[in-house]
Amino acid sequence: MSFFPGPDPVAGDSAACNALENLIIPRTSDLGGFEVRRALPTAKRRLVGPFIFFDRMGPALFRAGDAIDVRPHPHIGLSTVTYLFDGEIKHRDSLGTEMVIRPGDLNLMTAGRGIVHSERSPENVRGHPHGLSGLQTWLALPDGQEEVDPAFVHATRDKLPVFEDNGISGRVIIGHYEGHRSPVKVATDTLYTDLTLSPGASAPLAADWEERAVYVLSGELDVAGDLFGPDRLLVFRPGDAITLKAGAEGCHVALFGGAALGSKRYIWWNFVSSSKERIEQAKEEWRTGRFDIVPGDEEEFIPLPEN
Structure with a gap:
């Protein structure tokens, strides 16, 4: 699920909340009963910190015999981040990694100069009904690190810090929040x-x-009296402390962002780079079979898109 074809998200209605810089309504793609909502990138907002791609996967319930099968495909210039609330996905990549991610775990795959991976149920x-729900995001790599060696990190849920107090509970996936810090290392704050x-x-x-x-996952979020x-x-303006308040039924949200990148990033298919020429090079390398293969998943691949 590193890439689902689908239309770009759109800007939302104007919001009364002065703290908001952008309100974005994700576009939904229905992939045979499995919905994916894409919130980034948009025409008006390409990045939030290093996050250049944000997909909400599901929630979905698959019938017995149905499954996810994302064939091997390439990446450059980014790290993919997979985090699940329900279900399981098997990750394989051209480094020889084979790993099943489960709810609360983190898969962080850094493509750098180039990696190939597949994601399957x-x-x-596969033989019985099963659910799938989660987030997949991409972190654009900063200047000077776009061509690092590819790498893969898996952190199980017990390795990621959790907190609970006064009606607040959560898990820090990457970075830090209110004194709690994830052990997972990334290239930028x-x-x-x-x-x-x-x-x-x-x-x-x-x-x-x-x-x-x-990103509001469920329930209703109150920000300065406006309900979402x-x-x-919700992308916030810089400089002001924000209070996030749950509505009458509570809410589940994902907080994300960080340090802005120092230069523009281009994105085409599964490739991210500060250089259009580098993306053209990656396209040609995939077209001519010069990326590495995925051990154990060599028979299939996703062809380079026509446009």
Whole structure:
């Protein structure tokens, strides 16, 4: 699920909340009963900190015999981040990695100069009904690190810090939040936290993040008296401390952002780069079979798109 074809998201209605810089309504793609909502990139907002791509996967329930099969495909210039709320995905890549990610785990795959991977439903879930729900995001690599060697990191849920207090609970996926810090290392200062608020509970979103956003996963979020329902991306203006308050039924949100990149990034298919020429090179390398193969998943691949 590193790339689902689908239309770009659109800007939302104007919001009364002065703290908002962008309100984005994701576009939904239905992939045979499995919905994916894309919140980034958009025409008006390409990045939030290093985050250049944000997909909400599911929630979905697959019938017995149905499965996810994303064939081997390439990446450059980014790190993919997969985080699940429900279900399982088997990851294989050209480094020889084979790993099943489960709810609360983190898969961080850094493409750098180039990597190939596949994502499929594990064999153990294919014979019976099973759910799938989660987030997949991309972090654009900063200047000077776009061509690093590819790498893969898997952190199980017990390795990621959790917190619970006064109706607030959550897990820090990458970076830090309110004194809690993930052990997972990334190239830039990054905020990425899974946060749940009980009805009426409040949580801070500090002003010291250069860029920051909230994706509402479920429930209703109150920001300065304005209410925002599920599947809305709120990008906040810099400089002000924000209070996030749950509505009457509580809410589940993803906080993300971090330090802004120092230069423009181009994105085409699964490739991210500060150089259009580098993307053209990657296209030609995939077209002519010069990327590495995925051990154990060599028979199939996703062809280079026609346009």
